[in-house]
Amino acid sequence: MSARKVTAELIHSKIKSVVYFNAGAANTAPVTEDVQRELSLVTHCIIVLQNGFKVEGTSACVDPASYNEAIGQDLAFQAAFEKIWPLEGYLLKEQLFQEQETADMLSDLADGDCDGCKI
Secondary structure (H helix, E strand, C coil): CCCCCCCHHHHHHCEEEEEEEEHHHHCCCCCCHHHHHHHCCEEEEEEEECCCCEEEEEEECCCHHHCCHHHHHHHHHHHHHHHHHHHHHHHHHHHHHHHHHHHHHHHHHHCCCCCCCCC
């Protein structure tokens, strides 16, 4: 049996939707012009997974002259994507644990050793 592991391909397969927005464009709060300018350098990414769970990533450019929307979106996506790794790692570990628990319980049943079994 090959080892089960979390891969980038696995994570990509669980992505339902990706949404980007610029903080400056999305802002509706009254702020000064300079704050609005700074907000326009911030890009947010929300990755919606197949089960509806949402993960967010953000990128912020320091120099307005070098702001590039595509780069901001890529960096925000990577920031969100990186947050999924530990979630998927936990999920896989739990699945492996539950499978082993089930196998152990079934083995005990097959051996006739069922002290405390509630099946």
